[in-house]
Amino acid sequence: MKIEQGQKVAIIGAGVSGLISAKSLLEKGITVDIFEKGSGIGGVWRFENDNGQSTCYRSLHINTSKRMMELSDFKFRDEIAEYPPHWEILSEFERYTDHFNVRPHIQFNTAVEHCEKDAGGKWQVTLNHQGEQRTETYDYLVVANGHHWKPRTPELPGSFDGLEIHAHHYIDVSSPVDLRDKKVVVVGVGNSAMDIACELSRTGQGAKTVYLAQRSGVWIIPKVIGNFAQDKFVRHPMVKPSLFETLSRTLIPRNLRKNLKDLFQQTMIKLLAGDPARMGLKPPKDPMSSRHPTVSQEIYNRLIHGNIKAKGNIVEKLGNKVRFEDGSEEEVDAIIYATGYDVAFPFFDKNFIDAPDNSFPLWQRVFDPEIDNIAFIGLVQPICSLMPIAQLQSEFLADVLAGEANLPSSATMQKEMQDFDRMMKDDYTPSPSHTLQVDCPEYSFYMRKAWQQAKKRAA
Numbered sequence: 001m002k003i004e005q006g007q008k009v010a011i012i013g014a015g016v017s018g019l020i021s022a023k024s025l026l027e028k029g030i031t032v033d034i035f036e037k038g039s040g041i042g043g044v045w046r047f048e049n050d051n052g053q054s055t056c057y058r059s060l061h062i063n064t065s066k067r068m069m070e071l072s073d074f075k076f077r078d079e080i081a082e083y084p085p086h087w088e089i090l091s092e093f094e095r096y097t098d099h100f101n102v103r104p105h106i107q108f109n110t111a112v113e114h115c116e117k118d119a120g121g122k123w124q125v126t127l128n129h130q131g132e133q134r135t136e137t138y139d140y141l142v143v144a145n146g147h148h149w150k151p152r153t154p155e156l157p158g159s160f161d162g163l164e165i166h167a168h169h170y171i172d173v174s175s176p177v178d179l180r181d182k183k184v185v186v187v188g189v190g191n192s193a194m195d196i197a198c199e200l201s202r203t204g205q206g207a208k209t210v211y212l213a214q215r216s217g218v219w220i221i222p223k224v225i226g227n228f229a230q231d232k233f234v235r236h237p238m239v240k241p242s243l244f245e246t247l248s249r250t251l252i253p254r255n256l257r258k259n260l261k262d263l264f265q266q267t268m269i270k271l272l273a274g275d276p277a278r279m280g281l282k283p284p285k286d287p288m289s290s291r292h293p294t295v296s297q298e299i300y301n302r303l304i305h306g307n308i309k310a311k312g313n314i315v316e317k318l319g320n321k322v323r324f325e326d327g328s329e330e331e332v333d334a335i336i337y338a339t340g341y342d343v344a345f346p347f348f349d350k351n352f353i354d355a356p357d358n359s360f361p362l363w364q365r366v367f368d369p370e371i372d373n374i375a376f377i378g379l380v381q382p383i384c385s386l387m388p389i390a391q392l393q394s395e396f397l398a399d400v401l402a403g404e405a406n407l408p409s410s411a412t413m414q415k416e417m418q419d420f421d422r423m424m425k426d427d428y429t430p431s432p433s434h435t436l437q438v439d440c441p442e443y444s445f446y447m448r449k450a451w452q453q454a455k456k457r458a459a
Helices: 018-025 086-099 189-198 242-249 254-272 301-302 386-401 410-427 439-458
Strands: 008-012 031-035 112-118 123-129 130-136 138-143 159-160 163-166 182-188 207-215 308-311 314-319 321-323 329-331 336-339 370-378
Touching: 008 018, 008 112, 008 130, 018 386, 031 112, 123 163, 123 336, 182 189, 182 329, 189 301, 242 254, 242 439, 301 308, 308 329, 308 439, 321 439, 386 439
Parallel strands: 008 031, 008 138, 138 370, 159 314, 163 336, 182 207, 182 336, 207 308
Antiparallel strands: 112 123, 123 130, 314 321, 321 329
16 A cells, blocks of 8 residues: 555554654655653663563663664664663664654653544544543554563463562562562563572572473573584574575475575583473473574573572462472562563454454565555564664665555455465464564565565556
């Protein structure tokens, strides 16, 4: 759908995906309004964001290198660390927002309460600005509300007398509650679980005892391997694929490429970083390409020194105790669930747009084949940084709305979307955490190809 002069685009959210999409559309001369529930930009990267949706704990540092977070048209300052803390990421996107003059287009403290299409196909967007409600009409809708803000907590049998919180609400060892000298179970094996468990386990500064409850094993990659960042040799999504990559993806069967990559990566990780089972964790049952690996420079150190005690999953809560799957029972004061998030669109009617069990197929993870005036930016879980993926998506979208790229027919998009969705579900371990998963180089390779084909259709 081409946006004509006088038509408007509404963007939901001023997190990094919303900012990047706004910048891309503004550069094409498209009128945009960005609606942000909170008082500042940054989304999940804004510590204690007053929109209630930040995932930042005080000590959070990124788990992809600075190089992989940078955008092709906006480099981070040289003094920013290789794996910077959340406040430096926010500061860079504050600079980005002002550098590209995006800020004047943001309406802060304005929540999007409801979106629906009218009889003419336009969007009726109901807004709430500090208690004052109004409805505005838009020709196109960009959804960039993120997918790390609605905590998902497992239902476990029994009852617990102590504190139970999701990692989303964890700030530090003393907030939102004081966990110093307490016995704590952290549930999960993802990045947040490992970070929080490590922080709580620091002798003399944290909890008395820290248990790490695992439902399944996971591959663990340190941030630095030898002299290199762990993603040193991963192609940046905004960099054009090499001839070698193009030929290999064209000539070598996909499953063979995946198997060879898994064999190489798993062998190198075991040799250079260590086998999770050697450190007392559950061994991964699936190849590395089947689930999101966890990035941690510290977890093995904590495990081998006994600061963190690895356990299996919790099978029952018993008042002031929990029972683990090996039958052991431990008295604990708090349980922190680092168990992921649900994808949600609270501004849509559920019978219109919903993501049951986090399943939400899209063409190229951006476009809905049945609704020609909506796009979703940043609704992926890449095994790399989201920022450049959002840039790639946004620039494709900008070309579409400027009339410089034409999407395939609805039927073609539907078929390709379903084929891709089946492939991803076959690739990854069945879990609500993996429904949005993509491999960065592969995803960006095929999105670039689709983008080029779309440009040829418009020529």
